[in-house]
Amino acid sequence: MPTTTSVEELKTQIKRLNSKAGQMKMDLHDLAEGLPTDYETLIEVATATYEIFREIHDLKQQLKQQEQAK
Incomplete structure (x- = not known):
């Protein structure tokens, strides 16, 4: 079971x-x-922008999974 700290860290x-x-x-x-x-x-600026939004998406998915596991 995930800890509250890990959920808060993700947020x-x-x-x-x-x-x-x-x-x-x-x-x-x-x-x-x-x-x-x-x-x-x-290309450099677009790639960096894409990567940060991809990272946010991945973190939101992790957060959703952890919150559903509670």
Whole structure:
């Protein structure tokens, strides 16, 4: 059975990553609006943004599983 601490830790990680992801999403949006300027960084910024949202998704799935196991 998962501990309350692990659930709380997941919630904290998700909250922290959501904040960072929001900024990355805005950075990607700004970059896209400015195209073709700085197009060289588009793949790098998009990949980093994708990865953080994937990580958030994975953590939310873990959290859901732990909360259902209670």
